[in-house]
Amino acid sequence: MVSPTPVITVNRRGAARLRGGHLWVYRSDLVQNVDVPRGTLVQVHDERGRKLGSAFYSDASQIAIRMLTGEEITEERLPSLLRERIASAVQFRQQIAGDTDSYRVIFSEADLLPGLIVDKYNDVLSMQGLTQAFDRDDLRQIVIEALAEHFPTCGLVERVEPHIRELEQLPERQSQLVRGERSSTVLTMNGVRFHFDGLGGQKTGAFLDQRENYAAAARYAHGEALDCFSYQGGFALHLARMCEHVTGVDSSRPALEIAEQNEQLNHAAHRCGEIEWIEANAFDLLKDYASAGRQYDTIVLDPPAFAKTKRAVATALRGYKELNLRALKMLRPGGVLVTCSCSFHVSEAEFLEMLGSAAADAGRRVWILEKRGQAQDHPILLNVPETAYLKCIIVKLMN
Numbered sequence: 065m066v067s068p069t070p071v072i073t074v075n076r077r078g079a080a081r082l083r084g085g086h087l088w089v090y091r092s093d094l095v096q097n098v099d100v101p102r103g104t105l106v107q108v109h110d111e112r113g114r115k116l117g118s119a120f121y122s123d124a125s126q127i128a129i130r131m132l133t134g135e136e137i138t139e140e141r142l143p144s145l146l147r148e149r150i151a152s153a154v155q156f157r158q159q160i161a162g163d164t165d166s167y168r169v170i171f172s173e174a175d176l177l178p179g180l181i182v183d184k185y186n187d188v189l190s191m192q193g194l195t196q197a198f199d200r201d202d203l204r205q206i207v208i209e210a211l212a213e214h215f216p217t218c219g220l221v222e223r224v225e226p227h228i229r230e231l232e233q234l235p236e237r238q239s240q241l242v243r244g245e246r247s248s249t250v251l252t253m254n255g256v257r258f259h260f261d262g263l264g265g266q267k268t269g270a271f272l273d274q275r276e277n278y279a280a281a282a283r284y285a286h287g288e289a290l291d292c293f294s295y296q297g298g299f300a301l302h303l304a305r306m307c308e309h310v311t312g313v314d315s316s317r318p319a320l321e322i323a324e325q326n327e328q329l330n331h332a333a334h335r336c337g338e339i340e341w342i343e344a345n346a347f348d349l350l351k352d353y354a355s356a357g358r359q360y361d362t363i364v365l366d367p368p369a370f371a372k373t374k375r376a377v378a379t380a381l382r383g384y385k386e387l388n389l390r391a392l393k394m395l396r397p398g399g400v401l402v403t404c405s406c407s408f409h410v411s412e413a414e415f416l417e418m419l420g421s422a423a424a425d426a427g428r429r430v431w432i433l434e435k436r437g438q439a440q441d442h443p444i445l446l447n448v449p450e451t452a453y454l455k456c457i458i459v460k461l462m463n
């Protein structure tokens with residue numbers, strides 16, 4: 065006997081959101097108090113009983129429903145649907161990810177696999193289930209087996225983010241190697257090499273979403289460079305191929321230790337400018353350097369997300385402006401600023417307005433060379449704005 069798939073009714077606002085192409089329904093837009101097991105497949109209906117499709121249900125998250133398909137499907141169909149979705153995600157990446165052995169294989173909502181993230185770092189895959197559904201043993205097994213089929217020689221690490229498990233009220237689980245023997249490796253993107261360790265005490269890795277922006281930054285980089293919020297050297301190592309001298313700044317000593325190891329990895333392979341790593345608060349350092357009259361030809365700003373919520377946007381924009389104002393003041397004529405924001409809540413329009421106002425305050429005229437976003441292996445699903453979060457603007461100071 066197959067048990068019937070539970071039905072959840074959403075109100076007008078929830079239904080309109082889904083008809084508008086979004087995949088989420090918030091708990092406040094569910095009609096009745098639902099008593100559905102966590103992480104199960106549900107059928108979604110509007111208040112008139114019209115069918116909106118099938119979704120995963122969470123009994124903890126504010127995002128109660130994440131749509132999987134506009135059709136009504138049963139649990140029996142789920143494994144084959146997941147396998148098809150994984151196969152097309154893999155196929156797309158193989159088509160577009162050039163000059164890299166590392167890319168995002170599955171990007172959650174954008175691949176219509178809401179709650180599942182899989183990254184490939186050379187021969188190690190890292191998977192993360194962010195929802196109750198993708199924490200189910202049966203679904204994890206399907207994903208693990210499908211990944212093994214597509215990437216038979218790769219190790220597979222399951223990475224656990226404790227705060228996400230808390231949000232979904234999932235029991236604690238440790239990050240672990242779930243397949244193969246390798247959990248650490250060396251990856252290459254744009255010809256630059258990085259250490260990756262999916263399980264080590266000090267997590268290492270690279271920001272895959274910046275891969276194409278690293279290459280873009282390197283196209284314009286020259287002279288003396290300053291990379292603020294350097295982490296393990298993503299931009300700095302790319303800049304070093306084009307610049308005489310690079311200063312990488314980060315407040316995290318462990319991150320800079322890995323950055324130095326990454327520098328060693330690349331030293332033998334190609335000509336590198338000298339890199340100096342400085343442990344400092346980038347706000348303080350920029351302030352000191354700007355008032356000391358220091359100048360650079362290339363500056364990168366890639367801070368962590370300042371606006372984690374909508375309410376934090378105004379404060380975040382002030383932070384971005386302070387950084388960008390100082391950076392623009394320190395650029396030599398013809399210099400290039402690569403400025404990023406990974407805050408979803410700050411739109412590209414707001415970010416550009418901030419940058420314009422920083423340029424005006426600094427008394428600088430700049431060209432926008434490029435308006436960029438996340439790499440193509442992190443596709444943006446139209447009508448799901450949350451899948452677009454990274455902004456990377458490249459400007460040049462006019463002579």
Ligand code: SAH
Binds near residue numbers: 271296313316367
């Ligand atoms: N540009 C990096 C990623 C940056 S992630 C890359 O491409 O790999 C953000 C980094 O900012 C983290 O390494 C964090 O340690 C650092 N950070 C956060 N606050 C900081 C501050 N006030 N000053 C300097 N670094 C900071």
